Amino acid sequence: MDNRVATIFELTQALGNPGQVLEALGVVEDTVFRKCPKKCTHCECKKFETLELVGISSKPLFYECVACGTLHLKYTRDWVEKQFTKIDGLWTNPNDWEEPEDLELPS
Ligand SMILES: [Zn+2]
Numbered sequence: 001m002d003n004r005v006a007t008i009f010e011l012t013q014a015l016g017n018p019g020q021v022l023e024a025l026g027v028v029e030d031t032v033f034r035k036c037p038k039k040c041t042h043c044e045c046k047k048f049e050t051l052e053l054v055g056i057s058s059k060p061l062f063y064e065c066v067a068c069g070t071l072h073l074k075y076t077r078d079w080v081e082k083q084f085t086k087i088d089g090l091w092t093n094p095n096d097w098e099e100p101e102d103l104e105l106p107s
Pocket residue numbers: 040041042043044045065066067068069070
């Protein structure tokens with residue numbers, strides 16, 4: 001499976017919060033796929049690429065449908081949104097978020 005890398009700095013600058021950024025990227029549901037989905041839940045295409053976000057995480061966060069671009073979460077939406085706090089100075093209230101050390105990564 002190919003891995004695609006995207007930068008979302010402009011998106012995160014333009015939008016108000018991580019949830020909105022995820023929606024703009026193409027995350028349409030909260031279902032977590034720890035393994036690649038058999039088919040896209042949106043268009044039923046069976047081909048996917050993984051998608052990594054520069055500055056957010058050093059590993060792929062989504063399975064992206066090559067046909068329609070819908071993103072399928074590899075991790076919970078909450079966890080992914082918390083990774084956005086790694087972008088310095090972006091969010092006004094970083095203290096609202098849990099400490100990353102408390103998180104258990106799904107493997
Ligand atoms: Zn699709």
